[in-house]
Amino acid sequence: MSKYQAYSEYKDSGEEWLGMVPKNWDVIQIKHLSTVRRGASPRPIDDTKYFDDSGEYAWTRIADVTASDVYLTKAPQRLSALGSSLSVKLEPGSLFLSIAGSVGKPCITRIKACIHDGFVYFPELKIPSKFLFYVFAGEQAYKGLGKFGTQLNLNTDTVGGIKIGCTENRQLQQIVNFLDHETAKIDTLIEKQQQLIKLLKEKRQAVISHAVTKGLNPDAPIKDSGVEWLGEVPEHWVVAQLKFNTLEMQTGPFGSQLHAEDYVVDGIPLINPAHMIDGKIIPDQRVTVDNETHERLKRHKLSQGEIIFARRGELGRCAIVTKNEEDWLCGTGSLKAKLNARLIPKYSYLLITSDGVISELSLESKGSTMDNLNTETLGRVRLPVPPVTEQNAILKYVATVSGKYKSLISNAEAAIGLMKERRTALISAAVTGKIDVRGFQIESSNTSMEATA
Structure with missing residues (x-):
C-alpha cells in the first residue's frame, strides 16, 4: 500500500482488527449505527405452497449469496403472497449478511428479496450501506471475535457488537467511491486471467483430442x-x-x-x-x-x-x-x-x-x-x-503438452490469487483508515486514479 499516503495522526482503537485509526475517527459498535435483525422463514421451508412464479419477492438462499461477489440480482424462486407474509422482505439497495453457511458473506440486493433466518440485515443504517459491506468484505472484522471465528452460526448480538471505525458520511462515501473504482479495476484483471485459464484449458483439450483421434x-x-x-x-x-x-x-x-x-x-x-x-x-x-x-x-x-x-x-x-x-x-x-x-x-x-x-x-x-x-x-x-507403440508415443506427447499448459494455467491461477489478496488488503486498509483517500477523484480520462492526502 506504499502507493497511498496515511493520515497525519492516529490513535489506538482498542480493537485488534482495527488497530490504529485516524485521530478524528470514532470507534462504534454496529448496533449503535443500526438495529440488527434476523431474517425469517416460512416452515417447512421447502413447502410448495409458499412459492409462486408470479410473486413479487425473490427467495434468497445461502447459495445465491455465495455465488454473488457484491450484488444479488436474481434468485431461482419467488415466494407466493403467503410465503412473503412469513418472511422478511428487503427492498433494492438493502444490505444483508450471511450468518450461516458462508459465514460473514455480505451482499446488497438489487431486487426485491426475502431472506431467511440464515441472514441478518440492517434496517436503520446511519452510514452508507456500501461502507459496511466493505467492512465485511475486507474480512478483518472477524478477527478477535471468538464466536465469529469458531462457531458456524452468528446471531444479531454478535454482529451488533462488532466495532468499526467511522467518520462523517461524506468521507465514508469517498472511501466507498475509491473502493468501487479500485476493486473494479482489480476485478477486470481477475476476469481476464479467468478467461485466459478457460482458453488455455480449451486449447489443451483440443490438442489432446486431436492427438488421440488423429495421431x-x-x-x-x-x-x-x-x-x-x-x-x-x-x-x-x-x-x-x-x-x-x-x-x-x-x-x-x-x-x-x-x-x-x-x-x-x-x-x-x-x-x-x-x-x-x-x-x-x-x-x-x-x-x-x-x-x-x-x-x-x-x-x-x-x-x-x-x-x-x-x-x-x-x-x-x-x-x-x-x-x-x-x-x-x-x-x-x-x-x-x-x-x-x-x-x-x-x-x-x-x-x-x-x-x-x-x-x-x-x-x-x-x-x-x-x-x-x-x-x-x-x-x-x-x-x-492405434497400435500400442503409437498409443505410447501419443501419451508421451500429451504429457509434454499438458505440462506446458499446466504451467501456464498455474501462473494465471497464482496471479489471480495475488490480485484477490491485494483486493482484500486494499479494502481492509481503506475501511480501517490505514490509507487516506479523501483526495481521491476519478480522472476525466477514466483510465487512471491516484489517491493523495
Whole structure:
C-alpha cells in the first residue's frame, strides 16, 4: 500500500482488527449505527405452497449469496403472497449478511428479496450501506471475535457488537467511491486471467483430442472412420466398439446386494461417481464396508489398470484404477471395465473423456430424466485404436503438452490469487483508515486514479 499516503495522526482503537485509526475517527459498535435483525422463514421451508412464479419477492438462499461477489440480482424462486407474509422482505439497495453457511458473506440486493433466518440485515443504517459491506468484505472484522471465528452460526448480538471505525458520511462515501473504482479495476484483471485459464484449458483439450483421434503424423494416409464424431483417422488404425477391446465389464452392486446398514467408517472403500475426480480415485472413509461385506461382494473388486465409470449424471466421468486402489469395490453408481492388451488404460481415459465420446454416450444412454450408463451402452461406443507403440508415443506427447499448459494455467491461477489478496488488503486498509483517500477523484480520462492526502 506504499502507493497511498496515511493520515497525519492516529490513535489506538482498542480493537485488534482495527488497530490504529485516524485521530478524528470514532470507534462504534454496529448496533449503535443500526438495529440488527434476523431474517425469517416460512416452515417447512421447502413447502410448495409458499412459492409462486408470479410473486413479487425473490427467495434468497445461502447459495445465491455465495455465488454473488457484491450484488444479488436474481434468485431461482419467488415466494407466493403467503410465503412473503412469513418472511422478511428487503427492498433494492438493502444490505444483508450471511450468518450461516458462508459465514460473514455480505451482499446488497438489487431486487426485491426475502431472506431467511440464515441472514441478518440492517434496517436503520446511519452510514452508507456500501461502507459496511466493505467492512465485511475486507474480512478483518472477524478477527478477535471468538464466536465469529469458531462457531458456524452468528446471531444479531454478535454482529451488533462488532466495532468499526467511522467518520462523517461524506468521507465514508469517498472511501466507498475509491473502493468501487479500485476493486473494479482489480476485478477486470481477475476476469481476464479467468478467461485466459478457460482458453488455455480449451486449447489443451483440443490438442489432446486431436492427438488421440488423429495421431501425430499429419502426413499419414487417412480413411473415413464411419463414426460421425470421429471423422477421418489414420488408415492403419482400427475403429472398434469398446466391447471388443475389453475382457470384462461389470456394474456395481445394486438392490438387495448392498444396504445402507452395510456401510461402516474407515473400512474398505466403495467407489461411486463422486469419488472420481480428474481421472483419479479419491475415497470417502464414510462410504466403506467391513471385511465380511467386502468378501461377499468380491466380484465387484477393482483391479489395477481397470477403468471405473460413473453410471449416472456426468457421462464420461471415469478414473483409472491404480495399485493403491486394488481390491476396493466398484460402488452402486459405477461400472468397471477391464481392457485387453490392445488398449492402454491412460490412452482409453483420454478418449473416453473427450467431447466426442461423451456426446455419443449421451445419445446411447438410457433414462428419461437423466443419462444412465450400462455395460451394453458403454460397449457400443466406437473408439479409434492405434497400435500400442503409437498409443505410447501419443501419451508421451500429451504429457509434454499438458505440462506446458499446466504451467501456464498455474501462473494465471497464482496471479489471480495475488490480485484477490491485494483486493482484500486494499479494502481492509481503506475501511480501517490505514490509507487516506479523501483526495481521491476519478480522472476525466477514466483510465487512471491516484489517491493523495
